Amino acid sequence: MSSPLREIRELTRVRITLMLREPEAIFWMLIFPVILALILSLAFSGDRTQPSRVAVLAGEEGDELAAMLEADDGIELVRLSDESKAERKLLRGSYDAVVIPGEIPEVRYDPERPEGATAKLRVEAIWQKATSPTPLPEMRTETRKETGERYIDFFFPGLLGMNLMGTGVWGVGFAIVDTRRRKLLKRMMVTPMRRSSFLFSFLASRTVFMVIEVAVILGFGLLVFGVPFQGSALLFSLFCLLGTLSFTGLGLLLASRVKTIEGISGVANAALLPMWLLSGIFFSYERFPEVIHPVIRCLPLTAMNDALRAIMLDGTTMLELLPEVGILALWGAVTFLVAVRIFRWE
Numbered sequence: 001m002s003s004p005l006r007e008i009r010e011l012t013r014v015r016i017t018l019m020l021r022e023p024e025a026i027f028w029m030l031i032f033p034v035i036l037a038l039i040l041s042l043a044f045s046g047d048r049t050q051p052s053r054v055a056v057l058a059g060e061e062g063d064e065l066a067a068m069l070e071a072d073d074g075i076e077l078v079r080l081s082d083e084s085k086a087e088r089k090l091l092r093g094s095y096d097a098v099v100i101p102g103e104i105p106e107v108r109y110d111p112e113r114p115e116g117a118t119a120k121l122r123v124e125a126i127w128q129k130a131t132s133p134t135p136l137p138e139m140r141t142e143t144r145k146e147t148g149e150r151y152i153d154f155f156f157p158g159l160l161g162m163n164l165m166g167t168g169v170w171g172v173g174f175a176i177v178d179t180r181r182r183k184l185l186k187r188m189m190v191t192p193m194r195r196s197s198f199l200f201s202f203l204a205s206r207t208v209f210m211v212i213e214v215a216v217i218l219g220f221g222l223l224v225f226g227v228p229f230q231g232s233a234l235l236f237s238l239f240c241l242l243g244t245l246s247f248t249g250l251g252l253l254l255a256s257r258v259k260t261i262e263g264i265s266g267v268a269n270a271a272l273l274p275m276w277l278l279s280g281i282f283f284s285y286e287r288f289p290e291v292i293h294p295v296i297r298c299l300p301l302t303a304m305n306d307a308l309r310a311i312m313l314d315g316t317t318m319l320e321l322l323p324e325v326g327i328l329a330l331w332g333a334v335t336f337l338v339a340v341r342i343f344r345w346e
Helices: 004-020 023-043 060-070 083-091 114-129 151-181 184-189 195-225 233-254 261-278 290-297 300-314 319-342
Strands: 052-057 075-080 097-100 106-109 140-143
Touching: 052 060, 052 083, 052 114, 060 075, 060 114, 075 083, 075 114, 083 097, 083 106, 097 114, 106 114, 151 184, 151 195, 151 233, 151 261, 151 300, 195 233, 195 319, 233 261, 233 300, 233 319, 261 300, 290 300, 300 319
Parallel strands: 052 075, 052 097, 106 140
Antiparallel strands: 097 106
16 A cells, blocks of 8 residues: 555646646646736836826917926826817826916816826926926816716726627637537538528627626616716617627637637637736726837727727717727628638538
8 A cells, every 4th residue: 555645746746737738727827927917017117106197288388388297207298189088088097187288287187096196296396396496376276076987987898898808709719619529510510501600600699698798787887886877878789789799709710720628718818818908997008108009909809998988988979989890890800701711610
């Protein structure tokens, strides 16, 4: 009879071997934390205190004030000409403060956000320091507390978009791979079934579940958290449908040639992880370097989140959301067509 120490050693070796054979476990244990740290380091980079993102309205007085603020390392300056756009971005957390030029400039900020309070203090200090030894009048301040500016109001549309993406990709991907793994696809091929009909059935079933999913999650947000809904219910429904079709097409594409559950887990995680972190679910993607903003805006989850926030919080119309419609429609059409062409049936 073997000794207890030998038994423990052998059983431990078996457990380690089994763990190493699970790509999904290795991904979440080793790769995910590294990728998370790398991506978040882009949004919140640097070994010093983060500068405040401050928007200044353009104009003769604004240019002078902007130059004054831009010279300070503690300010990341953005010049804008549209006051209403600046207000919206302030309420959504894209900017920490908005400065309205004038004989005595006005600082608008959210006092309940630490970043806003810090930005106000920095702007006021620069205003006094950069002028003559004679102290100027204190800047006017105006706080912003309106419906839709709480963090939960910002987060909730992103949560809904993330959930639709996750269920679309994982629900479809796992179902297809499991059907292939159990060799059910080979049996279906001998029936008078069009292959496109088989794939379209996933789009149709996801649409049915989407209605239930959105109704439950949206109802919970409206009733429990009081998340505002300012826009058109029809337009909101259209984007939920577009997003569902887009994410289902992505799920079909990812699962089109994968044979194992472990394989689809790794492929799905690799595709979804960048969107979880880049597409503005937990914080505004404008925190990332501006050079990658065009790429981020082309992601389907970014388009979905931007559209849902604009409808729910701002009451935005269809005309203003045409770019998002185009992005979601293009992703859905391209991924589905490619999936049909390369799908592995055996």
